[in-house]
């Protein structure tokens with residue numbers, strides 16, 4: 611199979627570990643192991659973690675973790691319908707490469723997190739792009755029009771990277787019903803679901819045929835655990851699990867144990883992360899008032915903002931120029947659109963403030 615480079619990741623490999631102010635990340639600030647263990651405030655925890663066997667685990671994920679993940683949904687989920695993966699990125703990859711065939715059409719939002727469109731395109735499928743607009747967001751009428759082209763699959767991302775757009779419960783239900791009536795596979799990447807003001811709706815709660823994809827990376831600040839998951843119909847889970855036997859076999863045992871701990875203490879983690887998000891959004895609001903040449907819309911959830919600038923220079927060049935000044939942003943072209951960049955605001959507030967000052971100065 612052809613593999614087109616993941617442009618954002620290639621750019622990050624050259625920039626993100628040698629920059630002073632990283633304002634391009636898409637996750638809330640990562641926890642240190644020490645902070646994380648002290649938050650759990652459980653004297654037996656260290657002891658039980660030390661007892662973790664560093665071997666393979668059940669390929670579908672350790673049973674306690676699958677059970678805990680199933681509790682994140684409001685409809686009852688059989689833990690056997692949960693597949694634990696190496697981050698959401700593996701879940702997306704397994705699903706797209708299993709369910710799409712060459713010649714198929716699939717709907718995907720744009721701007722996009724490249725994986726969501728690229729895997730299907732590289733397989734020989736055609737992407738039907740559902741465009742974001744600043745006034746309407748992702749308009750359902752446009753979605754309905756795309757359905758006329760008879761897609762085999764819809765790849766949704768809500769809350770959306772990079773715009774922070776969130777579908778309402780009514781829109782989710784409507785999309786779910788339309789796909790169900792037509793027998794279209796419906797995948798929903800929901801890695802920011804826990805990073806709104808409340809826990810946001812999941813597609814799995816609107817359709818027993820939909821697949822919801824989640825992760826410990828973005829909303830929890832635990833990307834280093836490399837734990838994600840998919841929740842969906844048993845036949846899809848089984849097909850993806852069979853494919854995974856050829857790639858990673860299972861997620862790391864220690865990552866799964868820590869993910870289990872995090873989910874058991876999830877409300878404390880969400881509180882810390884939501885507070886940081888709100889504090890940083892206030893900084894952004896102040897900054898954008900000082901930078902009238904930049905356009906943004908306050909993201910409804912998640913920790914990324916899609917920022918428009920007057921496109922005098924290509925966004926990749928902008929990314930490199932800002933990098934030389936010590937600030938990293940993610941060029942819009944890597945999400946399929948020029949004249950924009952993605953700003954990640956989930957990090958340390960003091961660093962964000964300092965990085966934003968350089969950014970504002972650049973656009974003066």
Ligand SMILES: Cc1ncc(COP(=O)(O)O)c(C=O)c1O
Pocket residue numbers: 636696697698699700702723767771799801824825826827828833837838
């Ligand atoms: C929308 C989306 N899905 C999936 C991923 C992959 O995340 P994970 O660390 O869970 O593999 C990312 C990472 O940026 C993302 O933005």
